[in-house]
Amino acid sequence: EAQVTQNPRYLITVTGKKLTVTCSQNMNHEYMSWYRQDPGLGLRQIYYSMNVEVTDKGDVPEGYKVSRKEKRNFPLILESPSPNQTSLYFCASSRTPSQGQETQYFGPGTRLLVL
């Protein structure tokens, strides 16, 4: 089944404790991205990757890191999480980078609470 998976689905951590949220897709997609979703703010793109070893900042990259060493995986790294990074995070992928015409496939989300 074609899908985007994220792990963990729920995470509670404390300020400053490094964490990684994994994202994997099995559709051989080139484009992958991370979003955070906060009440009233919709979906905001954190980082995106157009292919292996090619990443770039989205609208809200501060406090986050990403890597794309393999085509299928795109982990999101919070080196020193802070409470303002408490949010719902979504990973998404599409066949190619595009000017929006490629359908984005979203993962199920990771709910993060930083104490």
Added chain:
Amino acid sequence: LAKTTQPISMDSYEGQEVNITCSHNNIATNDYITWYQQFPSQGPRFIIQGYKTKVTNEVASLFIPADRKSSTLSLPRVSLSDTAVYYCLVGGRMDSSYKLIFGSGTRLLVRP
């Protein structure tokens, strides 16, 4: 980058037609307009996409006027299960950037 503006929320009743409009005044020539639906605790999913005029599929229609500065998602005869948040997305190519910018979404509540 085309910024989108949508109503924050809308209410409707079962069986009615619902039209949600998205404004995107700065849409670029090559940008497509895509709508996504999101249920609570789930990732958004694709509903419909268009470039100009009208597009229809099994779940919705998308109307895009000639100037393409807005678009309207039309949901015919909504049911309770259409209660969700609807996002309008306009392609975000700018220079070498492949950013995608979603709007804040429209929360649709369908009442019995």
